[in-house]
Amino acid sequence: MFNGAVRTEREGVGMEGYKKHIFICENLRDADSPKGSCGRKSSSEIKIKLKAALKARGLEKVYRANTAGCLGMCEHGPTVVIYPQGVWYGGVTTDDVDEILEKSILADEVIERLLIKDAKKESPNEKIGFA
Numbered sequence: 001m002f003n004g005a006v007r008t009e010r011e012g013v014g015m016e017g018y019k020k021h022i023f024i025c026e027n028l029r030d031a032d033s034p035k036g037s038c039g040r041k042s043s044s045e046i047k048i049k050l051k052a053a054l055k056a057r058g059l060e061k062v063y064r065a066n067t068a069g070c071l072g073m074c075e076h077g078p079t080v081v082i083y084p085q086g087v088w089y090g091g092v093t094t095d096d097v098d099e100i101l102e103k104s105i106l107a108d109e110v111i112e113r114l115l116i117k118d119a120k121k122e123s124p125n126e127k128i129g130f131a
Ligand code: FES
Pocket: 025, 026, 027, 028, 036, 037, 038, 039, 069, 070, 071, 072, 073, 074, 075, 077, 078, 079
């Protein structure tokens, strides 16, 4: 059986049970990689802080914060994407976590300054009309 399904059944929360999924890229490349990586820009601390903030409010079964591998926006990292809205944030720091929780997770607001905008290619936010 698929491990994810087993775990969610045990927790009593199905995949449909979460109001939102927040994926935080923790991909880690070698320090000299020209692409860089979110894992070298404190993305693990972002995830830990967000998970702790959700738990402190008793919301860890309502909103799910997960580690993600590379999300393909390495040059904008640390990268965070929130579904189902599909809003993509870049350059996120631990200082942004409380605002992301209050505005984007709990209130469905978009934090303009964190939106990934890319002059060279269409960003995921542009594809869905956020930027
Ligand atoms: S390493 Fe984070 S988006 Fe690629």
